[in-house]
Amino acid sequence: MRITVCLTDSKPEPWVQGLQAALPEAEVSAWAPGQQPADHAVVWAPPQAFIDAQPGLKTLFNIGAGVDALMQLSLPPGLAVVRLDDAGMSVQMAEYACHAVIRHFRELDVYEAEARAGRWTYRKPRERADFPVGILGLGVLGERVARAVAHFEFPVMGWSRTRKEIEGVRTFAGEARLGDFLVNTRVLVNLLPLTDATRGILNKATLSALKPGGYLINIARGGHLVEDDLIPLLDKGQLAGATLDVFETEPLPAAHPFWHHPKISITPHGSARTLRSESIAQIAGKIRAMARGEAVAGVVDFERGY
C-alpha cells in the first residue's frame, strides 16, 4: 500500500513520518511529480496536477473539516473523499466561539479599552435572555459549539439542512425555516460547510434579519460572507459587531477595510487548527478500517458537497 502526502501550506515531512510510524506496513512519501501513483493520499488543497497523476487512487484524506477546495477539482469517479471528523477541532471551535460570545455579551472589549485609559467604569449588566445565540450548521463542529454556548445558559438555536435534535437547543431545518431562525437570533455563529448552496449565505438580507444589535461570528469559510455587505450594516448600527476568522482572500489583503474597522475583530484562520498527531491517528485508523472493509465517518457526499 502506497500513501502520498500533498500539502500546499505546510511541510509534508512530519505527516509522512507520523503516518509511516502509524502504518509501518505502508510506503508513505511526500508527493513529487513523476512519483509512482499511490493508493491513498493525505492532502490539503492539492493542485489538479496531483489528482491527474494518481490514476489508482482510492481515497483522498483531507486534513481539515472543510472540503470546499477539493470540490473545485475534477475528481475521478469512484474516488472517496474523507474529511477529518473532529480530531481535536471541535473543542477549539467551542473555545473560540464562546470566547467571542462572552466577550461581546459581557462587553469585555469595552472594559479593556476603559482599563487601558485608566478608568474604573461600571456598565449596566445585560440580560442573557436578550442574547439568543444561533448556530448555522449542526455537524460535529456546530453541535459541539451549540453545547458549549448552552453551558453558559444562553438561549441557543441551531439551523441545519436536515433536521437535528440537540438537547437544550431549539433547532430549525431547511431553507424554509432559515428566516425564523434568523429573526430569533442575535449572535450568529457560522459553521456551515461551503457549498454552492451556502456561498454568500451571510449577506445584507440575512444579516439584517437578525435581532437588533446582531453580532456575527464567522468561523467557517470566507465565501459564506458577502464581504461588501458587512461594513454598511456595522456602520449604520444594524449589526453591533463581527468576529471573523475566515475571509474570501487569505491572508486578508493589507488594504482590506476589515483590518481596521472598530467593530470587527480578526484572527488569521485559526479558530481550529488541525492537530497533527490526532489527525494522523484518525487517518491511520480509517485506512485500517477501510482495509477491513468497514465503513468510516467523514466520507463526503459529492451531491451535497460535504
Add this chain to the structure above:
Amino acid sequence: MRITVCLTDSKPEPWVQGLQAALPEAEVSAWAPGQQPADHAVVWAPPQAFIDAQPGLKTLFNIGAGVDALMQLSLPPGLAVVRLDDAGMSVQMAEYACHAVIRHFRELDVYEAEARAGRWTYRKPRERADFPVGILGLGVLGERVARAVAHFEFPVMGWSRTRKEIEGVRTFAGEARLGDFLVNTRVLVNLLPLTDATRGILNKATLSALKPGGYLINIARGGHLVEDDLIPLLDKGQLAGATLDVFETEPLPAAHPFWHHPKISITPHGSARTLRSESIAQIAGKIRAMARGEAVAGVVDFERGY
C-alpha cells in the same frame, strides 16, 4: 415583619420595591437613622451604626457571595448572616473565568494586537495538556467554574479547605495539600472566601510554586493577593500574566501600577454582578422558609468566616 435595606454602593429603592412586591405581608423600607428596628435586613457593607441601631435583628441578608465586609463588624450574638448562594452569579463567574483562560491559552490577546498592526501571523498551537487549570475554592462558585473549564477539556484541579468530590476534577483538601495543588497548576483561578486564613494566600511563595508560565485569575477578593508580590513575578517571567477583577483598594487608585502593566488585565470588580430580581426572589424565599422554621442555604459559619 419589618425589613430594612441598607446598601452602601447602590440605591436601595429598587430593592425596597422588589422585596415589598415579593413579600406583601412585610413592611419594607430603606434604612434611615432613627428608624424603628427591623426583623430582617438586606445589606451590602453596612456601617457599624446600622447594626447598633437594630437590637431585634434576626437575619442579615448579604446581597453578595462574600461576607468578608460583614465579618469586620461587631455583630450581636444570635444574629444569622445569610449570603446569596448563586442567584445567577455562578454562571457569570464561569463566563469570566473561561474567557480569561481561553484568551490566555489561545493567545487571543496576542492575535488581537497583531491584527491591530495589520499583521496576519500564525502562532504554533499550544497543547491543552500543558495548561492545567487549578481552582482555589470549591464552593458553589468554584465548583461551577471548575465544571465550565472542564467543558473545554483542560485538565482541572481544585483545592478547598474540606474535601470535595467533583466529577472530572482532581481535588486537593487542606493546607497540607496546597503545595501539591499549586505545583500541578499553571492557570490559577481564585474563588476563595476572604477570611483570616486566606488573606494574602496569593503571594510570592504560592505564585512561584505554579508551573512555569503560570497565570493568575483573581475573581474573589483583592485581599487574597499580596499586590506588591505580583509585579516582580511578572517582570522576571515567573508568571506569564494576570487577570484581576478585585483589588485591595477599590476603585483601583489612579496611580496604581496594575493599571498599565502589559501583562495585567483589569476589570472593575464585575466578574459576577448581583442580579437584583434573582437575589430578591432568593431572599424572599429564604425569609418565608425561615418563618416556616425551615433551614436555608448560605448561613454563615462565624468560626470559619464564610
